[in-house]
Amino acid sequence: MRQIDTERNLAKTIFEELRSGIVSGELVPGTLYSVHDLAARLGVSRTPVREALIQLSERGMVRFERNRGARVLQTSLHDLEEVFALRLLLEVPATFRATGRRESGWVADLSAHLAAMRAAADEHDEAAFMAADRRFHHTINAASGNLRLADHVDSLRDTILLRNTSTVNRSRGMHDILAEHARIHELVEEGQAHAAAEAMREHLRHTARLLLGQESSETGDAEPPFSLDWTAFPG
Template structure:
């Protein structure tokens, strides 16, 4: 990790640096990491690192072990099922609201997100593509007007990505991941809230199923399908 610069809140900057390191896979899951080692690599005292870890623990990304250090959490099939269940409960109705409320400026913002996803796809940069994918979802959810929901869903994505879990260029190509986002953009632009909600539901169920199959096998994916059977669009 790069040393932090002095501007801004050290706790905020330490939180951002640690979160990014976890999502990049720089800090190995299920391994005890020392606070003082991380603080030294960031060029800060231990206090902002400890405060950052409290925030990341609340997001479900780490577990702090008092007077020992912290562990980046590697999540189980049950964790992923619960996360996608929450995303269905939140993102589907939020997408319905967004499609009802979207202004031309909102649609332009989504268009810009898609353009950046296309650029990342053209460069075959899966990491950049996933960042832009994430921004598309943030933009879409923010159109619903519920910023707490937007931030909470983003934190759920942190929990998944902290395990190094993604289907990009593994279970599916970047182009295949792009397709449901193009559909969502079209439905929001056309002002079709019911269809947009159904599209988000299908997108999340498909992504969750592929992740569970990829990481834990067919049996875990079957349990995912059973658990989500009650969640309608």
């Protein structure tokens, strides 16, 4: 048996607490927070707080300002476009590769995440639904054999959460989103790599169009000035 690294566990807990505070809006976008004040609020020393903030800055969630602290960033429409452009470039070929590899076990995990999405949709539980959605995508990306890709895509999703926006019950319902994931799952299970990758591409493009259009109209822009013609996979 090995000793538990309490400092490492503490740093992880602090990171998750700060990340949750940013996503929920408790830590307000545009606001500057000192390491000292955050440490006092959490009842911990400043060192693990600073380490957590460094990780959050790498995810684009905060920006350090010299001798002042860290400012929580606000996601712009252009940021959203860039996030979906990257997701298209990464997740489409990852789906193709994962489906083609047919490693044991992960498809069963994917089925479990889809079932969790379906149960959450039936219960109208958006938080549980989006958590299962996130696990669904991460499972496919990790099954591609590139864990760095999977973790990077997971961090990109935090950028979307920074804007505190969602298409759920605004542009579409949870069962609509579920249907798109069910189609991806079906093609993955059948081993149809090209079709599964194409289904992932259409899912991401559809989500991006709805989200960008929705947010653009709320900011007063008549048309979202973005291009979603990213073709990462030849199809």
